[in-house]
Amino acid sequence: MLYFEDYAVGQVRHMGPYTLTREEALDFARKYDPQPFHLDDEAAAAHPFFGRISASGWHVCAMAMRMIVDSHADAPTASLGSPGVDKVRWLKPVYPGDTLHMEVEVESVRASRSRPEMGMVNQHYRLFNQHGVLVMTMEGVGLFRTRPA
Template sequence: MRFFEDIAVGEKHSFGSYPVTREEVLDFARKYDPQPFHLSDEAAAATHFGRLAASGWHVCAMAMAMLVEHMKAFEQASLGSPGLDELRWQRPVHPGDMLRCETEVLAARPSASRPEMGLVKSRMTVFNQDDVAVTTFVSNAMIATRPAG
């Protein structure tokens, strides 16, 4: 198990491989972000996207899926997150893209009010197959401290 005390400011991780499929882009858009450029090739062609584009919220969900798989690999003692900062959708994501992630720990501090956890701030960058950053955000994670004894 990887606890708060095992995390160092400055550490970096590169992980994930997520194929963006047309079916998933359309399904997510129909359910959660039904804007025309997420639903129709013709509508997307008439915009700056040029072709069907995944919702930014979908890109965040794909990044989360990769992050959870990464955390499972070393059994991170995650207790959830109070939120994100600085979310930016920098480039469109299209069906056929392959996404991956990189993280860097920016800060880590014990919780002032909850001694059973620490707070970790990390920058997440999502890249496409051309190593172009498509999404960035700063995540705030609550990580369990190592149990006494």
């Protein structure tokens, strides 16, 4: 179990892989981001940035979250959730067939003054495709239990 005290500035964890299927990209887009370039081959081909159907950026965030949760199977954490993420940037399209992996670097750690049973870990997330191309970045704060006495 990884507790707040197990996180150190500069520490990097690797997560993934996660492979996106066409069906999954289309299903997410139909439900949550039904823009033509996420749903229609012709509209995507005519788009100046995509060229073909790509995943919604919000779907890319969800895939990153899945990799985070899946990584806990190998290294369970005392996570209490997160108050949010900042500075989400979608740098390159993610296409069906892409296999993603992520690096998560600890930027800072801070014990809670008002809640001594927890601390905050600020992390920088970098998501790459199978070619090593950086496709998304974000910053997030995780809340973690402190190690029991």
